[in-house]
Amino acid sequence: MFSRRTFLRGVSILAVAPALPKAIAPASAAVAQVQPATTMWVGGHYGEYDWSPINANTREEAIRELLNSWGYYDLEEGETPEDALKSNSLTLERASGMDGLQVEEIGNHHWISAGFGSHCSRCDTECSPEEGAIVIGTEVICEDCKEIRDLLIDDPERAEERLVEVFMMNDCDEAAAREVLIRDVDVDIIPSDMWAKCLAEARAEQ
Secondary structure (H helix, E strand, C coil), rough: CCCHHHHHHHHHHHHHHHCCCCCCCHHHHHHHHHCCCCCEEEEEEEECCCCEEEEEHHHHHHHHHHHHHCCCCCCCCCCHHHHHHHHEEEEEEHHHHCCCHHHHHHHHHHHCCCCCCCEECCCCCECCCCHHCCCEECEEHHHCCCCCHHHHHHHHHHHHHHHHHHHHHCCHHHHHHHHHHCCCHHHCCHHHHHHHHHHHHHHHHH
């Protein structure tokens, strides 16, 4: 038979129990969930869009993996990995901008963000940052595919120039300009002060 003191003690334990923190997972479990760090390289034929990412601790390891991927498995007598790289017209570069990524998860936007070439998400044309390609979110956009909505994020000054051009091509008729713009962009995302400024510049040019 329980005494009144025993009963009250049991009730107080139950009341406190929900407030107790959960047991902390062992450090080893947390570490197991973290992907291993990667040291990324990229290589292929210079000037071609046939490059691939390589995870290797050293340049020599990366060269050997690149050579193997192209079917060059054995070095000639006295030949170094660097010699083999050149003799097979291959190029290897460090890609620190991809460090930490796994090879299989690297997408087109990672190549552009790291300073290399890739393909436009909209037209599939080969492009590179040097040629004006940009990344918005995970989308690669080449110079020719940039629209006002992209320029508003990447280059507001050019967005203004484009807007002035649209106004001028439509004789500064706002309704007509809006009809043209709405094909590619939600006109409401264009700031009202930019709209007014560009319309005034277009009218001044006429």
